[in-house]
Amino acid sequence: MKGRNNVPYFKFGFAINDVSIGVGEIHVWGLKCQMTGGNLFDQQTENYGGRSFQCQSIPTLSDDEMFQVDMYPTPTPLPTT
Numbered sequence: 419m420k421g422r423n424n425v426p427y428f429k430f431g432f433a434i435n436d437v438s439i440g441v442g443e444i445h446v447w448g449l450k451c452q453m454t455g456g457n458l459f460d461q462q463t464e465n466y467g468g469r470s471f472q473c474q475s476i477p478t479l480s481d482d483e484m485f486q487v488d489m490y491p492t493p494t495p496l497p498t499t
Contacts, residue, residue, distance in 0.1 A: 427452055427476070431496055442492040448475045449486060 431447040456471030475484040 428473075430473070433494075433496055435493055440491070441489050443490045443494050445488040445490070445494070445496060447486040447488075448473070449483060450476045450478050452476060 427450050429447060429449055430451055431445055434444040434446070435442070437444055451473040454472045454474050457469065477484050
């Protein structure tokens with residue numbers, strides 16, 4: 419990260435593929451997010467330690483939206499860009 423106390427914004431998305439009949443998959447996008455907490459190294463001593471992060475979504479300046487939800491009739495991979 420560059421600058422003092424500068425936390426960059428990022429976009430994230432996830433897919434829900436266990437949905438009701440008629441919808442194959444749902445994609446949910448956080449359009450402008452900022453990291454607010456989490457851990458990379460937890461206190462677990464087992465091989466199954468979990469990683470977590472917390473973020474908050476911020477309304478975009480162009481249209482004041484925070485999230486985007488897309489529904490697809492069949493399973494669809496998340497785009498990489």
